[in-house]
Amino acid sequence: MKRFLAIVLSALLIVAAFAGCSSQKNQNATNPVSDVETIKNNGKIVIGITEYAPMDYKEKGSDEWIGFDADLSREVAKKLGVEVEFKVIDWDNKFLELNTKAIDCIWNGMTITDEVKKNTTVTDAYARNRQVVVMKKDDAAKIKSVDDLKAIDGFTVAVENGSSGQGVAEEQGFEAVAVAAQSDTLLEVNAGSVKAAIIDSTMAEAMTGDGTDYSDLAVAAVLSEEQYGIGCRKDSDLAKAINDALKELKEDGTMKALSEKYSVELMD
Numbered sequence: 001m002k003r004f005l006a007i008v009l010s011a012l013l014i015v016a017a018f019a020g021c022s023s024q025k026n027q028n029a030t031n032p033v034s035d036v037e038t039i040k041n042n043g044k045i046v047i048g049i050t051e052y053a054p055m056d057y058k059e060k061g062s063d064e065w066i067g068f069d070a071d072l073s074r075e076v077a078k079k080l081g082v083e084v085e086f087k088v089i090d091w092d093n094k095f096l097e098l099n100t101k102a103i104d105c106i107w108n109g110m111t112i113t114d115e116v117k118k119n120t121t122v123t124d125a126y127a128r129n130r131q132v133v134v135m136k137k138d139d140a141a142k143i144k145s146v147d148d149l150k151a152i153d154g155f156t157v158a159v160e161n162g163s164s165g166q167g168v169a170e171e172q173g174f175e176a177v178a179v180a181a182q183s184d185t186l187l188e189v190n191a192g193s194v195k196a197a198i199i200d201s202t203m204a205e206a207m208t209g210d211g212t213d214y215s216d217l218a219v220a221a222v223l224s225e226e227q228y229g230i231g232c233r234k235d236s237d238l239a240k241a242i243n244d245a246l247k248e249l250k251e252d253g254t255m256k257a258l259s260e261k262y263s264v265e266l267m268d
Contacts, residue, residue: 034237035104035233035236035238036080036237036238036241039080039104039238040080040081042082043082043083044077044082044083044084044085045073045077045082045084045085045104045105046085046102046103046104047073047084047085047086047087047103047104047105047106047107047108048087048089048094048097048098048102048103048106048107048108049065049069049070049086049087049088049089049108050089050091050108050160050181050182051088051181051183052067052108052109052181052182052183052203053183053203053206053207054067054068054202054203054205054206054262054263054264055067055068055069055070055108055202055203055262055264056069056108056109057070065086067262068127068202068258068259068261068262068264069107069108069109070084070086071258071261071262072246072249072254072255072258073107075245075249075254076242076245076246076249079245079249080241087102089102089103089106090180091160091161091162091163091180091181092161092162093162094106094110094162094231095119095120095231098120098231098232098233099119099233101233104232104238105230105231105238105242106120106231107230107231109127109129109200109202109203109228110228110229110230110231111129111163111164111200111227111228111229112125112226112227112228112229113164113167116229116231119231119234120231120232120233120234121231121232121233121234121235121236122229122230122231122232123229123230123232123239123242123243124229124243124246124267125227125228125229125267126228126229126230126246126255126266127202127227127228127259127264127265127266127267128225128226128227128228128265128267129200129201129202129225129226129227129228129265130200130222130223130224130225130226131164131165131168131198131199131200131201131222131223131224131226132198132199132200132201132204132219132221132222132223133149133157133196133197133198133219133220133222133223134185134186134189134196134197134198134199134204134208134217134218134219134220135189135195135196135197135217135218135220136189136216136217136218137216137217137218139195139196139220140217140218140219140220141218143220145221146172146221146223148221149172149174149196149220149221150172150173150174152195154195155174155175155195155196156174156175156176156177156194156195156196157175157176157177157185157194157195157196157197157198158176158177158178158179158184158185158188158189158193158196158197158198159176159177159185159197159198159199160178160179160180160181160182160184160185160199161178161179161180163182164200164224164226165182165185165197165198165199165200166178166198168198169198172223174198176198177193177194182199182200183203183207185197185198185199186199186207186214190214190216190217196220198223200226201222202263202264204219206262206263227267230242250266
């Protein structure tokens with residue numbers, strides 16, 4: 001009899017355990033974990049970036065990340081009541097970093113593309129950008145159209161792996177060399193290993209021309225008009241929280257001041 005009761009009790013415990021798991025699963029399905037609450041509980045928001053002036057970069061001799069996106073993200077974090085932790089990522093792996101929760105969002109002058117929309121819940125566009133061709137000044141002065149580029153013998157371009165620039169290069173049919181970071185594309189052009197780089201106009205304006213480390217480089221052509229957004233996990237409540245904070249920062253003039261400081265064009 002005791003053995004029978006023990007068997008019945010064990011069976012009841014197993015059924016209860018399965019019921020509990022099922023109940024928890026259903027509860028999680030109807031009440032997903034809030035990214036905003038998780039961030040607040042952790043006391044920080046982890047932002048995936050690459051080194052990219054004027055959005056996220058360090059001045060020589062400094063360990064502090066500054067730039068339009070870096071400064072703006074700190075202002076948003078203040079509104080959420082948390083600190084910012086910047087994590088340098090491989091741009092080609094940005095969605096993996098996001099989905100494995102190694103980072104909370106991708107915020108680094110990221111162009112809103114179909115791929116971004118597919119893999120993230122992206123915020124409203126907050127800044128404008130263009131994909132531009134950068135060449136040696138003497139070469140750039142000869143370019144009047146994209147057709148002029150295609151007519152150059154052995155025309156090759158450097159692009160950041162996984163970037164919008166890489167996509168534009170493919171669309172134009174350019175022979176492309178993929179490198180780890182946008183800033184590396186300028187090194188390739190400067191060294192003469194490629195004819196040109198395709199990068200964001202924000203970087204081109206900040207890092208080329210008189211008074212920069214790449215004073216001998218210039219923009220030769222504009223290939224596309226784009227918009228920047230911040231990528232959060234699919235269906236994350238963080239996107240709305242960031243949108244709300246950005247709206248307040250635009251209304252109080254903070255975004256305008258940062259755009260003037262770093263020469264970044266805001267959305268209307």
